[in-house]
Amino acid sequence: MAAVLALSLGSEDPILRVLTLGAALAVVATRRRAGARLRPVLVAVGGIALLTVIFNLLLSHTGATVLVTLPAWLPAVGGALTLEGAAYGLDLAAGLAACVVAGISLSLVIEPFQMVDSLPGFLSRTGAALGAAMTLVPRLGRSFGSVREAQQMRGWQPHGLRSWTAVVVPAVLTTIEGSVLLAESMEARAFGSGHRTASAGPGWRTTDVVIAGTSAAVLVTFIAALGFGQVPVWHPYPALTLPSLGWWPFLTCLGLFVPAFLG
Amino acid sequence: MSNFARFEQFGYRYPDSVAPTLDGITLQFEPGLTLLTGSTGSGKSTLLRTLNGLVPHFHGGQAWGRAWVLNRDLRTTSTRQLAREVAMVFQEPESQMVMATAGREVAFGPENLGLSRAEIGARVVAGLEAMGIPELAHRRIATLSGGQRQRVALAAALAMRPRLLVLDEPTSQLDDSGAERLREACQGLVSQGLAVVVAEHRPWRVDGRGSHRLELEHGSLAPPGRAGPESAPPPTRTKRNAGRIAWQAEGLSVGHQEPVVSNIDLSCREGEVVCLTGTNGSGKTTLLRTLAGLLPPLSGTIQRYPGRRSYLPQEPGGVLHQASLWEEVRQTIRWLDLRATPWPILEEFQLTALAATDPRDLSTGQRQRAALAAVLVGAPKLVFLDEPTRGADAESRQMLIRVLERLAGEGSAILVATSDSLFARQIGDRVSELESGQLREVRERAA
Numbered sequence: 001m002a003a004v005l006a007l008s009l010g011s012e013d014p015i016l017r018v019l020t021l022g023a024a025l026a027v028v029a030t031r032r033r034a035g036a037r038l039r040p041v042l043v044a045v046g047g048i049a050l051l052t053v054i055f056n057l058l059l060s061h062t063g064a065t066v067l068v069t070l071p072a073w074l075p076a077v078g079g080a081l082t083l084e085g086a087a088y089g090l091d092l093a094a095g096l097a098a099c100v101v102a103g104i105s106l107s108l109v110i111e112p113f114q115m116v117d118s119l120p121g122f123l124s125r126t127g128a129a130l131g132a133a134m135t136l137v138p139r140l141g142r143s144f145g146s147v148r149e150a151q152q153m154r155g156w157q158p159h160g161l162r163s164w165t166a167v168v169v170p171a172v173l174t175t176i177e178g179s180v181l182l183a184e185s186m187e188a189r190a191f192g193s194g195h196r197t198a199s200a201g202p203g204w205r206t207t208d209v210v211i212a213g214t215s216a217a218v219l220v221t222f223i224a225a226l227g228f229g230q231v232p233v234w235h236p237y238p239a240l241t242l243p244s245l246g247w248w249p250f251l252t253c254l255g256l257f258v259p260a261f262l263g
Numbered sequence: 264m265s266n267f268a269r270f271e272q273f274g275y276r277y278p279d280s281v282a283p284t285l286d287g288i289t290l291q292f293e294p295g296l297t298l299l300t301g302s303t304g305s306g307k308s309t310l311l312r313t314l315n316g317l318v319p320h321f322h323g324g325q326a327w328g329r330a331w332v333l334n335r336d337l338r339t340t341s342t343r344q345l346a347r348e349v350a351m352v353f354q355e356p357e358s359q360m361v362m363a364t365a366g367r368e369v370a371f372g373p374e375n376l377g378l379s380r381a382e383i384g385a386r387v388v389a390g391l392e393a394m395g396i397p398e399l400a401h402r403r404i405a406t407l408s409g410g411q412r413q414r415v416a417l418a419a420a421l422a423m424r425p426r427l428l429v430l431d432e433p434t435s436q437l438d439d440s441g442a443e444r445l446r447e448a449c450q451g452l453v454s455q456g457l458a459v460v461v462a463e464h465r466p467w468r469v470d471g472r473g474s475h476r477l478e479l480e481h482g483s484l485a486p487p488g489r490a491g492p493e494s495a496p497p498p499t500r501t502k503r504n505a506g507r508i509a510w511q512a513e514g515l516s517v518g519h520q521e522p523v524v525s526n527i528d529l530s531c532r533e534g535e536v537v538c539l540t541g542t543n544g545s546g547k548t549t550l551l552r553t554l555a556g557l558l559p560p561l562s563g564t565i566q567r568y569p570g571r572r573s574y575l576p577q578e579p580g581g582v583l584h585q586a587s588l589w590e591e592v593r594q595t596i597r598w599l600d601l602r603a604t605p606w607p608i609l610e611e612f613q614l615t616a617l618a619a620t621d622p623r624d625l626s627t628g629q630r631q632r633a634a635l636a637a638v639l640v641g642a643p644k645l646v647f648l649d650e651p652t653r654g655a656d657a658e659s660r661q662m663l664i665r666v667l668e669r670l671a672g673e674g675s676a677i678l679v680a681t682s683d684s685l686f687a688r689q690i691g692d693r694v695s696e697l698e699s700g701q702l703r704e705v706r707e708r709a710a
Contacts, residue, residue, distance in 0.1 A: 111362075111363045116361075131361075143581065146576055146578065146581050147581040147582070149557050149574075149576075150574060150576045150581050150582045151582065153555070153557075153572055153573060153574035153638070154573070154582065154594070154595045154598055154599070154637065154638060155595060155598030155599035155600075156598050157598075165584070166584060166594070169584040170580065170581055170582065170583060170584035171581070173580075173584070173623060174578070174580050174581055177358070177580065177623075178357075178358040181353060181355060181358040181359055182358060182359060182360075182361065183321075184317055184321055184353070184359075185353060185358075185359035185360075185361065186361055187317065187321055187342045187343060187346065188315050188317060188342060188346050188350075188351045188353075189346060189350070189361075189371055189372040189375055189419070189423065190343055190346035190347050190372060190375040190376055190423075191343070191371075191375045192343055192375075193343035193344065193346060193347055193375060193376075194347075194375075194376075194377055195377035196374055196375050196377060197373075197374050197377055197378060197379065197380060197383060198374060199367075199370045199373075199374050199380050199383040199384065199387075200367065200370075
């Protein structure tokens with residue numbers, strides 16, 4: 001996850017961002033655990049990406065290639081909508097989507113308890129916090145679905161953004177309450193009270209070591225590429241230009257696909 | 264040791280709360296089974312949480328007086344220390360699951376005790392056996408029913424081999440066999456000279472010979488010797504006159520992907536109360552949700568008479584989001600454009616004094632009543648209730664019975680999925696039991 005975040009945020013180069021997004025999606029698609037659903041993630045990420053492009057296109061008003069001009073009296077969106085604005089929006093969307101997929105991949109690829117088990121004893125509290133955090137998204141998803149159907153049976157109907165508070169508020173509150181109870185439950189079962197035995201066996205398999213090693217290598221190599229000025233700089237304003245290919249970061253980025261090809 | 268816990272003038276107030284939840288508590292918990300009773304909101308769950316130090320160490324707030332648990336001063340002993348000898352099962356089992364499968368969930372506590380893998384394995388097997396669910400060891404928690412999760416939570420507590428076992432409404436979603444298993448497990452601990460403290464609205468389900476009884480009332484101990492809560496089932500009543508068919512299912516199979524209930528016929532008439540019972544995990548909730556129109560049937564047909572449907576989910580917190588209880592009921596009235604005010608239904612559930620309270624500040628039992636008031640306001644034609652007596656004390660159950668009797672009298676067709684067989688006998692004109700995916704009518708009320 002750290003490697004994907006570094007590559008997505010450390011450069012604005014669209015080639016790297018698209019590659020990173022592709023790698024993150026490939027890892028989630030091939031390594032997600034049994035029962036983890038990919039479709040809601042793709043829908044959410046697609047929605048976020050689309051909104052990013054639309055917002056940047058409507059609000060930037062900068063760039064040489066004007067696609068259309070909206071009336072000036074329109075607040076915020078009035079003015080020129082440019083090809084450069086759309087291109088930069090796409091670039092931002094790819095970076096953002098890669099970060100979101102990397103974050104969500106934690107809960108799709110591994111179980112929360114694997115986080116608890118796999119970290120060394122002195123990091124057990126951190127593992128527990130991460131494990132609990134990982135359950136938040138799926139819990140919220142389940143809560144959202146059940147609250148929505150219960151409210152619909154009470155007569156709620158969606159009409160405008162504001163009406164969704166009747167679903168979102170109880171779903172979020174229920175999820176938060178659940179997380180507090182989960183923390184209580186862990187505390188009440190002596191978690192963190194001393195040496196812990198992981199009864200499911202060693203947490204790290206050979207594949208896990210290879211994945212962790214590759215990701216660390218990608219991270220270090222990319223940081224080195226940044227330090228040596230080898231990561232291309234791309235900016236679409238004032239006039240759109242094609243991105244240039246930096247071979248060092250490009251090859252580094254390919255390393256992110258390794259987990260997708262491991263058995 | 265003469266006692267397992269001792270409280271002297273103990274009191275506690277939650278953060279941001281004006282009134283204390285516990286006040287002036289002086290008592291001792293002796294070896295054996297102690298039944299803690301009291302109406303919803305009387306402070307039972309809070310008192311139980313003091314027995315492993317979650318109150319005050321986890322929740323913060325202000326505590327006064329003195330308390331010792333297993334001879335340790337509560338003020339200076341953390342929950343993590345106490346948890347090595349005090350096991351607790353909370354009221355909402357669905358929210359306390361840490362691991363992905365039932366077996367790993369039961370192992371979680373023993374793992375934290377640093378036991379050997381062999382010992383952990385043995386305890387997991389014993390815990391699951393004690394609760395009668397060895398076949399669930401490899402099942403994912405997400406696929407378990409509410410009652411099955413409650414059994415897993417209890418197995419997890421037993422696997423800790425505690426000196427003091429604390430149970431908060433442990434049978435709220437258990438079927439009769441699960442409750443019997445729990446009663447036996449508690450008696451086993453008691454026979455070893457250990458202590459079990461249980462808050463339970465249906466005390467006869469866990470009661471054994473020689474149990475101690477304590478009653479809480481508004482955060483303090485009720486005077487000894489006064490009439491305790493209901494200890495035996497109240498009588499049932501006679502059959503109502505039912506009208507035309509309100510909904511009817513034929514050849515119905517339900518499930519998420521695989522059928523859990525196959526090829527059944529079931530109907531409900533206006534003015535009739537039908538109760539669905541069955542063992543934990545038998546598919547009651549899935550069938551109820553399908554009949555309510557929330558899940559598509561796998562096969563078969565459902566015909567419903569047109570009219571307002573009202574539905575209470577198993578987790579009632581999901582329907583509560585307004586700033587006050589009054590607003591919560593008012594919201595349903597607004598959404599459905601009903602000609603009603605919140606007051607009559609709040610009065611029926613004895614919630615008028617709490618009308619200005621945020622529903623999320625209520626106890627579990629009060630929340631259940633609040634959610635019932637919010638979904639039952641007005642005159643729904645088709646009523647679908649999932650475990651409506653969860654967390655309900657004897658008085659709340661009677662209130663619910665009165666409301667359902669009124670609705671049935673006004674022509675509502677009511678379907679209740681419940682693991683509370685007593686409630687089913689009290690309210691159901693017909694009681695149908697789900698067993699191995701089939702429906703069996705077990706009782707029809709005499710005319």
